[in-house]
Amino acid sequence: MPQFTLYTHIEAPIEICFDLARSIDLHLETMKHTNETAVAGVKSGLINLGEAVTWKAKHFGIVTKLTSKITACEFPKLFSDVMVRGPFKSMFHQHVFEQKEGYTLMTDHFQFESPFGVLGKLVNELVLTKYMLNLIEKRNQVIKQSAENTYNR
Numbered sequence: 001m002p003q004f005t006l007y008t009h010i011e012a013p014i015e016i017c018f019d020l021a022r023s024i025d026l027h028l029e030t031m032k033h034t035n036e037t038a039v040a041g042v043k044s045g046l047i048n049l050g051e052a053v054t055w056k057a058k059h060f061g062i063v064t065k066l067t068s069k070i071t072a073c074e075f076p077k078l079f080s081d082v083m084v085r086g087p088f089k090s091m092f093h094q095h096v097f098e099q100k101e102g103y104t105l106m107t108d109h110f111q112f113e114s115p116f117g118v119l120g121k122l123v124n125e126l127v128l129t130k131y132m133l134n135l136i137e138k139r140n141q142v143i144k145q146s147a148e149n150t151y152n153r
Helices: 014-022 024-030 117-151
Strands: 003-010 037-041 052-059 062-074 078-085 090-100 103-113
Touching (some): 014 078, 014 103, 014 117, 037 062, 062 090, 103 117
Antiparallel strands (some): 003 103, 052 062, 062 078, 090 103
């Protein structure tokens, strides 16, 4: 099962970072290039424990829907979401926040499993793992920029 961990240094308080990472509105902003929209569940504002959102987006020229549910949420330290319906066999994303001296460390633990057995594993190795890593890196840079702009006003 492919997995990766990303670390993002954000010069803003933990509470700001936590809320921006849960923001449906900011998520949509970070995924404009995929024409992503929230089509069901929580469609704007902050998503919370037990809530779900269905995203519709275009990846690799294919329109897909993915429903994820928040399965853990401990303000302002962590939240986790899992795919409950969508193109993956499974997907888990844990967001962890630590207040350091003068900054917040945001850590993303991401793992997924593609369908289609051996073919899915090959696609993971050749394309999908890097694609998912790049998506989350871009998203984190927008969270970082938004948090730092909000804090440093």
